[in-house]
Amino acid sequence: MSTTLTPRRARPPAQPTTLRARRLPAYAAPVIAVAALLLAAGLVYGAGIGGPVLVVVVAVLLYLAGLFGAANAVEGRRSARNRLWSALIHSAFVLAVLPLASVVWTLVSKGAERLDADFFGTSMNNIGARDANGGAYHAIIGTLEQVGIATLITVPLGVLCAIYIVEYGRGRFAFAIRFFVDVMTGIPSIVTGLFVLAFWVLIVSPWFNDGRPGFSGFAAALALSVLMLPTVVRSTEEMLRLVPAPLREGAYALGVAKWKTILRVVLPTALPGIVTGIMLAIARAAGETAPVLLVAGGGAAINFNPFENNQSSLALFVYQQAGEASKYSPARAWTAALTLVALVLVLTVAAKLLARRNRLGR
Amino acid sequence: MAKRVEAANVTAYYGGFKAIENINLTVEPKTVTALIGPSGCGKSTFLRSINRMHEVLPGARVEGNLTIDGQDVYDRDVDVTAVRRMIGMVFQRPNPFPTMSIFENVVAGLKLNGVRRKSILEEAAEKALRSANLWDEVKDRLAKPGAGLSGGQQQRLCIARTIAVEPQVVLMDEPCSALDPISTLAIEDLMFQLKDKFTIIIVTHNMQQAARVSDRTAFFSIEKTGDPGRLIEYDNTQKIFSNPSQKKTEDYITGRFG
Ligand SMILES: Nc1ncnc2c1ncn2[C@@H]1O[C@H](COP(=O)(O)OP(=O)(O)O)[C@@H](O)[C@H]1O
Ligand SMILES: [Mg+2]
Numbered sequence: 177m178s179t180t181l182t183p184r185r186a187r188p189p190a191q192p193t194t195l196r197a198r199r200l201p202a203y204a205a206p207v208i209a210v211a212a213l214l215l216a217a218g219l220v221y222g223a224g225i226g227g228p229v230l231v232v233v234v235a236v237l238l239y240l241a242g243l244f245g246a247a248n249a250v251e252g253r254r255s256a257r258n259r260l261w262s263a264l265i266h267s268a269f270v271l272a273v274l275p276l277a278s279v280v281w282t283l284v285s286k287g288a289e290r291l292d293a294d295f296f297g298t299s300m301n302n303i304g305a306r307d308a309n310g311g312a313y314h315a316i317i318g319t320l321e322q323v324g325i326a327t328l329i330t331v332p333l334g335v336l337c338a339i340y341i342v343e344y345g346r347g348r349f350a351f352a353i354r355f356f357v358d359v360m361t362g363i364p365s366i367v368t369g370l371f372v373l374a375f376w377v378l379i380v381s382p383w384f385n386d387g388r389p390g391f392s393g394f395a396a397a398l399a400l401s402v403l404m405l406p407t408v409v410r411s412t413e414e415m416l417r418l419v420p421a422p423l424r425e426g427a428y429a430l431g432v433a434k435w436k437t438i439l440r441v442v443l444p445t446a447l448p449g450i451v452t453g454i455m456l457a458i459a460r461a462a463g464e465t466a467p468v469l470l471v472a473g474g475g476a477a478i479n480f481n482p483f484e485n486n487q488s489s490l491a492l493f494v495y496q497q498a499g500e501a502s503k504y505s506p507a508r509a510w511t512a513a514l515t516l517v518a519l520v521l522v523l524t525v526a527a528k529l530l531a532r533r534n535r536l537g538r
Numbered sequence: 539m540a541k542r543v544e545a546a547n548v549t550a551y552y553g554g555f556k557a558i559e560n561i562n563l564t565v566e567p568k569t570v571t572a573l574i575g576p577s578g579c580g581k582s583t584f585l586r587s588i589n590r591m592h593e594v595l596p597g598a599r600v601e602g603n604l605t606i607d608g609q610d611v612y613d614r615d616v617d618v619t620a621v622r623r624m625i626g627m628v629f630q631r632p633n634p635f636p637t638m639s640i641f642e643n644v645v646a647g648l649k650l651n652g653v654r655r656k657s658i659l660e661e662a663a664e665k666a667l668r669s670a671n672l673w674d675e676v677k678d679r680l681a682k683p684g685a686g687l688s689g690g691q692q693q694r695l696c697i698a699r700t701i702a703v704e705p706q707v708v709l710m711d712e713p714c715s716a717l718d719p720i721s722t723l724a725i726e727d728l729m730f731q732l733k734d735k736f737t738i739i740i741v742t743h744n745m746q747q748a749a750r751v752s753d754r755t756a757f758f759s760i761e762k763t764g765d766p767g768r769l770i771e772y773d774n775t776q777k778i779f780s781n782p783s784q785k786k787t788e789d790y791i792t793g794r795f796g
Contacts, residue, residue: 427646
């Protein structure tokens with residue numbers, strides 16, 4: 177950063193006399209990379225100070241220095257800086273993707289062991305510590321039902337709430353709603369679980385349940401809704417604000433009523449972004465463990481009815497299997513984790529495709 | 539079915555800021571009226587107060603009397619959507635609906651107001667596109683997105699969309715300012731044709747255009763920045779451009795000011 181306001185160069189740079197400049201040959205970068213790697217390996221192993229990770233780190237640094245030096249000598253300073261920054265940006269990208277790739281690799285390699293029909297077709301009912309089989313069928317059903325119900329509750333509520341804030345809300349009331357949505361964003365999931373436990377499971381549901389507290393998948397869905405709502409509202413709000421005012425005015429000028437303009441012009445324009453926000457919320461909810469444990473209770477058997485009795489979920493299944501004292505349970509936990517990630521991925525891709533199809537080019 | 543527009547003492551505000559003051563002007567049916575004047579003098583504001591688009595902005599309001607064939611546009615019992623269907627508007631920048639095809643764009647006004655019959659929509663679309671001189675260019679790609687057209691085509695699409703609902707007055711706010719000369723000529727031709735059916739009010743920065751297309755011209759101006767815009771002179775276009783009665787008008791059209 178420059179610390180003075182006086183320009184470094186008093187005169188503008190001299191006009192170039194030719195537009196062509198000397199360039200490093202195309203093979204220069206790979207050659208430097210290989211040389212850097214060899215040199216780094218020699219240095220690190222020669223001195224005996226580390227393993228492959230250090231080799232890569234040293235190699236990257238050497239590569240950056242070598243590339244900058246070579247480009248500086250042949251192409252000049254501006255070009256060398258350009259190459260240095262491009263290389264840094266690419267390294268940053270690799271660094272960011274590395275954990276993701278590692279997670280996916282771990283999941284696939286460790287989760288493949290139990291990718292069998294048993295896993296997707298049976299529950300953990302009557303499976304003891306010595307049994308190698310058993311599956312997550314009940315947990316998959318739980319996740320689908322709980323997240324499905326939570327989505328059915330959250331999407332209409334959240335989208336309508338965002339429409340109110342953006343299109344109709346004026347003054348204190350809209351401000352208060354926005355404020356509380358912001359506050360909700362920060363609520364830890366265990367707290368929403370406790371809230372639903374106290375409010376729904378212990379106080380409201382005994383009314384329909386012969387006075388007994390009603391742990392159920394629906395209660396878990398309620399807790400997940402509380403978690404999803406702020407994400408859906410905020411992302412929808414942002415997307416609606418991005419719809420240009422001239423579009424709304426174009427519709428108004430045709431004599432289209434405001435609600436219809438919102439429904440037929442504004443929402444379709446913002447749809448892909450809204451869908452992305454909803455998918456983020458779903459992905460987050462599908463991975464929640466604590467609220468499900470608190471209000472749905474888990475359970476080893478298949479229970480299709482989300483309104484009665486305990487239900488499990490994939491995240492909860494992972495948590496329970498990971499802590500189980502059985503040599504077979506870690507494999508189940510890995511496969512369940514893989515299933516969960518795959519489920520969210522498939523849902524996201526499907527939703528994106530749907531939202532895109534809804535645009536044009538049919 | 540073209541209608542007379544009468545403004546009496548129209549004053550418009552943006553919050554506390556008075557943008558135009560005491561505008562009095564009568565636009566006869568089946569004429570083209572041009573609004574000219576330096577930027578910021580309130581031409582758009584006046585235009586938008588005619589079809590009640592001004593009030594869409596928060597804090598914006600209009601005082602005075604605006605009638606269309608004697609009916610008060612700002613009467614308490616008036617339905618704004620009816621006003622806007624009767625008084626169509628074309629904006630400075632083409633604004634086709636990005637999620638709709640060319641066909642859907644043209645019939646958007648009809649469809650969103652409840653017309654369902656496919657035959658009616660198709661007929662209306664062809665008629666509007668023909669009037670807007672766009673039919674031949676788009677007839678084979680009606681299902682393609684409206685946003686894929688060139689700027690001039692998009693603007694004609696927006697004009698087609700506006701006239702498809704068969705308004706009686708068409709307001710145009712600098713409709714050619716973003717267009718090339720050929721598209722501009724096409725739109726000027728269009729105005730000549732539309733004049734048979736509609737009353738047209740157009741804002742333009744282009745003197746030649748005002749002189750070419752309009753029957754009457756209104757010159758707006760402001761004293762200095764921050765003052766409200768006023769109507770300085772309103773007369774036959776020929777008179778305004780050959781022998782204006784106000785010194786300010788003469789200065790403006792001869793390029794000595796503005
Ligand atoms: N949305 C707005 N909010 C506040 N002031 C505005 C707005 N639009 C226009 N104005 C002001 O109103 C005055 C008239 O603007 P406008 O009608 O757009 O002028 P013109 O179309 O003649 O260039 C200008 O001083 C402008 O700054
Ligand atoms: Mg303007």
